[in-house]
Amino acid sequence: MKRLLGVALGVLTAIGGFLDIGDLVTNAVVGSRFGLSLAWVVVVGVVGICLFAQMSGRVAAVSERATFEIIRERLGPRTAGANLVASFLINLLTLTAEVGGIALALQLASSVEPRLWIPVAALAVWLVIWRTKFSVLENVTGLLGLTLVVFAVALFLLGPDWSELADQALSPTVPGDEGPASYWYFAIALFGAAMTPYEVFFFSSGAREERWTVKDVAQSRVNVFVGFPFGGILSIAIAACAAVVFLPRSVEVSSLSQIVLPVALAGGKLALAVVIVGIVAATFGAALETGLSSGYTLAQFFGWSWGKYRRPAQAARFHLAMIIALLIAVLVLMTSVDPIRVTELSVVFSAVALPLTYLPILLVANDPEYMGRHVNGRATNALALVYLVIILAASLAAIPLLIATGGGS
Amino acid sequence: MSPRVRRSALPHDPSATLPLGPRPAGRVLDARLHLLDRQTLDADEVPVATVDDLELVPPAGTSGPLVGDTPVHVAALLSGPVLATRVFGGRPPASRLHRILWRHVADVGTTVRLGVRGQDLDVLWVERWVRDHVIGRIPGGRHAPE
Numbered sequence: 149m150k151r152l153l154g155v156a157l158g159v160l161t162a163i164g165g166f167l168d169i170g171d172l173v174t175n176a177v178v179g180s181r182f183g184l185s186l187a188w189v190v191v192v193g194v195v196g197i198c199l200f201a202q203m204s205g206r207v208a209a210v211s212e213r214a215t216f217e218i219i220r221e222r223l224g225p226r227t228a229g230a231n232l233v234a235s236f237l238i239n240l241l242t243l244t245a246e247v248g249g250i251a252l253a254l255q256l257a258s259s260v261e262p263r264l265w266i267p268v269a270a271l272a273v274w275l276v277i278w279r280t281k282f283s284v285l286e287n288v289t290g291l292l293g294l295t296l297v298v299f300a301v302a303l304f305l306l307g308p309d310w311s312e313l314a315d316q317a318l319s320p321t322v323p324g325d326e327g328p329a330s331y332w333y334f335a336i337a338l339f340g341a342a343m344t345p346y347e348v349f350f351f352s353s354g355a356r357e358e359r360w361t362v363k364d365v366a367q368s369r370v371n372v373f374v375g376f377p378f379g380g381i382l383s384i385a386i387a388a389c390a391a392v393v394f395l396p397r398s399v400e401v402s403s404l405s406q407i408v409l410p411v412a413l414a415g416g417k418l419a420l421a422v423v424i425v426g427i428v429a430a431t432f433g434a435a436l437e438t439g440l441s442s443g444y445t446l447a448q449f450f451g452w453s454w455g456k457y458r459r460p461a462q463a464a465r466f467h468l469a470m471i472i473a474l475l476i477a478v479l480v481l482m483t484s485v486d487p488i489r490v491t492e493l494s495v496v497f498s499a500v501a502l503p504l505t506y507l508p509i510l511l512v513a514n515d516p517e518y519m520g521r522h523v524n525g526r527a528t529n530a531l532a533l534v535y536l537v538i539i540l541a542a543s544l545a546a547i548p549l550l551i552a553t554g555g556g557s
Numbered sequence: 558m559s560p561r562v563r564r565s566a567l568p569h570d571p572s573a574t575l576p577l578g579p580r581p582a583g584r585v586l587d588a589r590l591h592l593l594d595r596q597t598l599d600a601d602e603v604p605v606a607t608v609d610d611l612e613l614v615p616p617a618g619t620s621g622p623l624v625g626d627t628p629v630h631v632a633a634l635l636s637g638p639v640l641a642t643r644v645f646g647g648r649p650p651a652s653r654l655h656r657i658l659w660r661h662v663a664d665v666g667t668t669v670r671l672g673v674r675g676q677d678l679d680v681l682w683v684e685r686w687v688r689d690h691v692i693g694r695i696p697g698g699r700h701a702p703e
Contacts, residue, residue, distance in 0.1 A: 211667060213596070220607060221594050226644050228594075278695075281702045451596050451607030451636070452684065453675075460698040462603070464688035467698075518667060 155370055161286060162375020164293030167382055168434030169249030170242065170341040170495040172427065173488055175383050176407040177556075178334050179390030180400055184313055185320035187384050189335045193342025194380035196535050198372050200506060203513045203524070203532070204348045205368040208355035211518035215352040216448035218518075219508045231504045232449045236442060238501045239346050241494040243438035244477040247273065248487025249431035252404040257424045263482060270478045273435045277470055282357045282456040289433030295426035298411055298419050300385040305414035308392040316391070317384075325398075333549040333556050336542045337492065340499030342380070343539075348505055349441040353448070357456055362522065389414075403488060442473035492555065500546045502539050510536065586665060588631070596668045597634065597657060599675035605657065606636035606680050608669060610643050612656065631659050634669070636680045655680040 178186050208214055213221075216235075220228040250273075251265035258265075276285055322331045360368070389410035390401055401407060408427070412420040440456070447454035447466040454466040481487065510532050513524045524532065550556075586592065588611055597605045612633040633656035638649045657680055663672035675681050692698045 213667060217596050217607075225594060225609070225640055229644055279697055279702055447604075449607070450640075451604055453604045456702060459701050460695070461688050461693045464684055464692040467692050468687050 155367060157287060158367060158371035159375045159378075160294060161290030162371045163378040163382070164290035164296070164429070165286070165433055165437075166376055166379025167293060167296055167430045168242075168344075168437075169245050169431045169487070169491050170344060170434075170498070171379075171383050172249075172386060172404075172407055172430070173401075173491045174334070174337050174341040174495050175386040176390040176401045177492070178338055179387030180394035180406075181326060182323055182331065182334065183391040183395050184316040184384070184388055185323065186331070186335055186338055187317040187387065188320060189338040190342060190380050190383050190387075192538065193339045194376055194383075195531075196339075196538070197343045197347065198376050199528070199531055199535060200343065200348055200509070201351050201372045201376070202369055203528070204352040204509050205355050205360070205372070206365050206522060207509060207513050207519065208352040209360035209365050209368070210362055210520065210522045211512070212356070213518065214356050214444065214448050215349055215505065215509065216445050217451075218512050219505070220449055222508050222511060228449065232445060234501050234504055235345055235349075236445050238494065238497045239349070239438055239441050239445065240473055240476060241490065241497060242344060242346055243435060243442060243473060244480050245487055245491040245494045246431050246435035246438055247474070247477050248481050248485075248490060249404070250428060250435060251481070252487055253424055253427040253431060256405060256408065257421075257428075262487070263484065266478055266481045269432075269435075270474050273432065273439055274471065274474050276436060277439055277456075278460060278467070282354065285433075285436055285456075286354065289429050289436065292429030293426060293433055295422050296382055296430060298415065298422045298426060299382060299389055302411040302414035302419060302423075303385050303388050303392070306389065306392050306410060308388070313388055313391065327553075329549060330553045330556050332545065333496075333553045336499050336546050336549060337495045337556070339538075339542050340495040340497070340502070340546070342383070343502060344495070344498045345501055345505045346438045346441040346498075348509070349444050350437040353440070353444040353454075359457075365522070439470050439474055443467065443470040496546050496550055499542045501543075503536075503543050506536065506539050584665075591665055592631070592634070592669065595665075597671055598668050599671045599678070600663075600673060601675075603675050605671065605675045605678060606655075608634045609637065609640040610635040612654065632656075633658050634662070655682075 175190070204215060207218065211218070216228075216232070219231055222228075223231065247266060247270050248262070250269040251262040254260070254265045254269065255262045322328055355364075355368070358364075386407070390407070393410040393413060394401060394406070399406070404427070408420060408423050411423045415422075443466045444454060446452070446469045447463070450465075452465045453463045455463055460467045480490075510524075512518050513532075514529065516523055592608055592611060595608050597608060599605050611631050612635055613629040614632040615627060615629055633654075635654050635656060637655035638653050639655075642648050657671065657678060661671050661673045661678075662669060664670040671678075676685075
């Protein structure tokens with residue numbers, strides 16, 4: 149019974165933890181401009197993150213090493229150093245977007261200017277990182293994030309033309325007033341939103357935090373294979389809500405209040421309250437994950453003592469790094485940069501940086517010195533190679549498309 | 558510029574396998590593969606540092622520049638500023654090397670394990686400074702998370 153509860157808790161956390169500000173914004177923007185014609189990308193992204201998370205969880209559990217230690221060992225200091233700089237900066241960009249997302253969600257609830265909420269949000273994130281146990285922070289934000297199911301409920305309440313939605317999703321075409329360049333640009337953004345590198349740093353370091361062993365691999369596989377696809381369905385529901393409300397009116401989503409508007413239209417004040425709780429939980433959870441990831445990457449590269457299971461004084465540089473990362477995020481947001489814009493950039497750059505973490509994990513997952521008999525099977529490797537090609541293509545095409553479309557506008 | 562040596566003029570038969578030296582007793586470690594960039598853990602399993610470089614010394618009694626195949630010993634694992642010089646070239650002054658003496662190494666596996674506790678090691682002075690001056694002074698910094 150206890151084991152079953154554990155499995156259920158893990159799955160629910162994976163569903164709630166799947167969505168972050170990147171998924172919310174990108175799916176809503178895509179829904180409002182392209183309908184469901186990019187829903188296939190979410191499916192590709194979800195299968196990819198399942199594969200990637202499962203692989204990195206298994207590597208962490210079996211080899212008892214976290215991602216960035218392995219990247220350094222495998223690639224040497226020069227390449228791994230360049231990788232660290234890229235991964236750390238993109239993680240910082242995502243952290244900035246998440247903290248901004250908390251502030252925007254709190255603004256929706258309170259009508260108080262986001263710049264007043266930003267320091268409060270960052271302080272709250274730091275306090276939780278500083279004082280709360282790893283398992284508590286993971287489970288609470290994951291479970292509260294489940295309230296985003298309200299997007300799926302809202303879709304039913306909106307009573308859309310299901311056959312038209314299915315038609316958009318199953319036979320995707322570029323809508324008339326959009327160019328193919330922006331279609332592919334948003335395809336990459338959606339892919340990057342589903343497969344953000346921080347999820348992998350967090351997942352593999354979290355496995356070390358919770359002292360996973362080979363026995364826990366099966367449990368993590370269930371969490372990932374059940375939880376993430378449900379998270380993907382929620383992503384598509386967000387896009388569908390935006391498609392139903394905004395696409396016929398040619399309104400382009402550019403703020404958080406527009407993202408939640410379909411829910412408010414369908415379910416009124418109560419649904420709006422629920423969705424705001426969900427967005428605060430999802431962005432708060434992701435801010436914790438990215439905040440911790442900034443400490444994990446640095447500490448693992450330089451070999452510092454790290455981990456939430458230690459007292460802060462026993463992992464001093466790790467905690468100092470996270471404090472500095474949070475301060476930088478606050479400073480960036482205080483320049484009144486639009487967090488939605490930061491989010492859109494962060495998901496594209498996530499796609500750019502993805503091969504840097506994917507390739508070393510794939511190599512180590514096939515290395516018997518680390519993995520013993522738990523190396524990748526043939527089927528996993530075949531799928532992993534297909535994804536290597538997709539990830540490389542998305543990474544190479546992202547920046548040219550970003551320039552060509554002027555950021556998708 | 559080395560003049561090309563004609564195949565027929567080689568001092569040994571090119572198709573013959575090269576003679577191997579006597580196999581040393583115990584486990585053979587490849588410095589690049591097993592030591593460089595590996596995580597070191599102290600006796601309590603606490604991470605100490607990543608091995609950024611190695612300090613190699615000639616056997617006692619030799620002086621002057623090393624020639625040819627003089628065997629050298631690993632004297633210490635290095636960490637700290639030596640990482641920058643390993644990436645960009647050059648070498649830091651000897652006084653700025655942070656050493657973990659090779660005699661403190663207990664085991665080499667997927668991590669390098671030390672037989673001593675980290676708190677006695679000089680390499681951890683930055684960690685101790687940050688702990689004593691920053692993190693330890695923030696309320697709750699010395700308590701376990703709840």
